[in-house]
Amino acid sequence: MKVELDINRERHTVDVEPRLSLLDCLRDKLLLTGAHAGCEHGVCGACTVLVDGAAVRSCLMFAVQADGVAITTIEGLSPGPGELSPLQDAFCETHGMQCGYCTPAMILAAHALLSKNTSPTREEIVDAISGNICRCTGYAQIVEAIALAAERIRGQNDPVRP
Amino acid sequence: MKPAAFEYSRPADIDEACALLAADDGARVIAGGQTLGPLMAMRLARPSRLIDIARIPGLAFVRDEGKEIVVGATTRQHVVENDPLVRAKLPLLAKVMPFVGHTATRARGTVGGSLVNGDPAAEIVLVAVTLGAILVWRDGGESQSIAASDFFLGPMVTALPLTACLAEARFPVWPEPRVGVGFHEINARQSDFAFVSAAAQIALDADGCCTRAAIGIGAATAVPLRLDAVADALKGQRFDEARVRELAKAALAGIEAMADLHASAEYRKRVAVTMAVRAIADAYQDAARRP
Ligand SMILES: Cc1cc2nc3c(=O)[nH]c(=O)nc-3n(C[C@@H](O)[C@H](O)[C@H](O)COP(=O)(O)OP(=O)(O)OC[C@H]3O[C@@H](n4cnc5c(N)ncnc54)[C@H](O)[C@@H]3O)c2cc1C
């Protein structure tokens, strides 16, 4: 089936079998490998992307279900070539990652939170990433990174763009 | 973890969805895909055709009909979670929504999908049974209504005919001015499926005495259990923890609790009593805060 996808504000027409997950479509057809395949059945969160601004699991969506929505992957987050978003910067600075497997998903889940709420409590941060498993960091620096990014975004003139 | 091949259809309305179901025994409805997706990935489900109902116009809504709040089957869980009408008139549903999976699964998962899936640990299923919701499905061009207590038959088994499509869930609204709710669950990880859960909704009079109560236990038995004997015994009473514990213990003494690797039947029975006491205590406290 042909499907029209809007990914990181670019249109792509791809020919897919209905059983192809959005995750596999992003990775194998469009070479956007920032969405990671962990469990492929909804448990780990490594495949998180944004659909109309909300964090969703791309392994639990078929590509054929994804026409007409705006998809954002980690590749679409930086404001320009060679630049990082405040969240990406904060993850680097606080060592919010070790192996990096969970990182794109953590950043996108945090991005969805901060685009609605730039003053999240620790509980709100923890809740926002509760569906994302990290086997390395123990989460403390991830939470710290998100809090730091939130603080910086609050200080920006344009607080709507995490 | 790749599902088997299937055909994909997107019907224009619910009757066309039913017709597609009737035409192919292997066809299944997909709404949010948050349960069906994992089942297909593990090949525990191998539908020959997926009938995507998520974009059917008019199936996703929250509507105030006075005595009932009606929720359309394909309404996403995160919409219900943040809906002001649900918060104001269906406080028990609002209370449990943050416990239904994670932010990312609630963004896709639907209310109807959770109900049709009929997991005894599902919070929305528990609320439907506790409050006595009415479920409405379409089948062969006709609508049929059924009480939640008759809809859920066993773990993941419901009365929904194979050719039917759930259309809406009608939750009763309590008109009393002082209504409070409580919910507690115990699980291995925040937002995972509960081993035991308890929900309570209580109305109080001006003196703090209970005039009406609804209490339900989820995940302990094959379908959520209403503790009507406890609810009846609370009438006219102020909160008394020792008495509530005795009542809950008595009501749960004879249940046939489920057992699995995570929680034995004995454990579930014991914890169910504690969860019920906590939910009831919270509901009293919540109601007492209202003028
Ligand atoms: C990591 C994770 C954690 C979760 N934790 C919880 C939790 O704590 N509590 C909880 O309650 N749930 C939990 N869930 C499941 C919940 O997210 C699902 O949303 C819900 O059970 C199913 O809703 P859905 O819309 O995704 O349905 P789908 O997966 O699309 O469908 C589920 C079943 O219902 C049928 N169906 C769906 N809609 C209709 C309809 N209108 N008419 C007829 N048949 C229909 C489908 O054919 C299928 O058999 C979790 C899921 C994941 C992935």
Ligand code: FES
């Ligand atoms: S790969 Fe999607 S949740 Fe694990």
Ligand code: FES
């Ligand atoms: S950094 Fe390795 S899984 Fe999170």
